[in-house]
Amino acid sequence: MKNTRRLFLKKLGATTGVAALTPSVFANDSSPKEYLARKGGPEADQPIRLGLIGAGIMGTEDTNTALRHANVSLVAVCDLYDGRLASAREKWGSHLFLTKDHHEILKRSDVDAVIIGTPDSWHKQISIDALNAGKHVYCEKPMVHSVQEGAEVIAAWEKSGKVMMVGSQGLSSLGNEKAKELLEAGAIGDLVYAEGFWARMSPEGAWQYNVPEDGNEQTVDWKRYISNTTSREWDPLRFFRWRNYLDYGTGMSGDLFVHLFSSLHFITNSLGPTKVSSMGGLRYWKDQREVPDVLLGMFDYPETKAHPGFNLSLRCNFVDGTSGTTYLRIVGTKGSMDVKWEEVVLKLNSNAESDDPFMKEQAKLRASAGGESRAKILPPRETSFTAERSWKGAHYDHFGNWFHAIRTGGTVVEDPVFGFRAAAPALLCNDSYFEDRFIQWDPVNMKLV
16 A cells, blocks of 8 residues: 555655645745756757847847857847847847848858747748758747648758757746646546636737837838738838738737647647637727737647547737736646646645545545544645746746757757647637638648648
């Protein structure tokens, strides 16, 4: 019986039972808390020289994060706006090679890998160009602008032999990893439902990005920007606030739902839903944008070897009074998990029975002996798992995963196949919304039905 109990505790790992027995996990709040840790990575003995393509908000954040890693340097930057090129030189050094043509970066022998932080409409082509040029690729999410583009990127990646990472950085979070461990250990029972919510209200959070005073046709290569989509006259809003327009962006679902899909698929080992539907509306931001500012999505996930069938609901709100609520909740037959990148809160049903075989055996012995039923120690109904303060964050670890794979010939957590399976249902959300219909998707073969 002791061996059985030991095996149970080993399987459960640092879930509720163990957390309740560990004095150091208690904080000053009402629920026990365990601190999630990240072990140190390998020595960075191989230099990696980066080229940045798209030096806007996310491209800049990606580059700053990448440069926090040892033996990583930036040698070249491409952007279509003069102001961003000048800013890049100020931030990262006068040694940089600057250009408005991404092909010029891909020709350089001193560039080992590229970060692609362009509008979504350019993700596919620049990724393929970079892979064909023998460069490793970090491409911001969503990996593609439409589901029709996914197969081309995957084929180019498989042919190249290079390492490609898609930038839903939450996949490398301690929170997601803990949630995956808890689900596999049976902490919440059988999966039946999941929901996610992402909200923003600030002007910048609603994609009201700054339009610089000197942003004009003389400082922006507008013709190159629209060369792969509809030809239009110069429009500063379409360039600097591109997420609001379908020619360049993918709306709320491509920007934010894709993070939730990525986390959910990682935690559950799911390949994706088979049915997609959505509705919403343009409720507040009457600024000529083409995409809704409130979006609701509903998704059917089939039963597979990895998980039972379940349903998912996602919501996104840019008219939000909660100052920016974000979470992914995974619900099972025994309880639920609220999952964030730095925290997981495990909640058990009040009537959930303990899986501990030792406790069950003791109850049987008392019953067979006809003894009086005795009160027992119960596990906590709510337990928080929180990242240690020393953790450098999911974004840092995501790049660490990419760099390690480049140096060792290894794999990444979000390769193009995973990235496309996360992007596809998000992109199909838009199609469902604008076409006002259910959409059938084959997540195994990654194609429309």
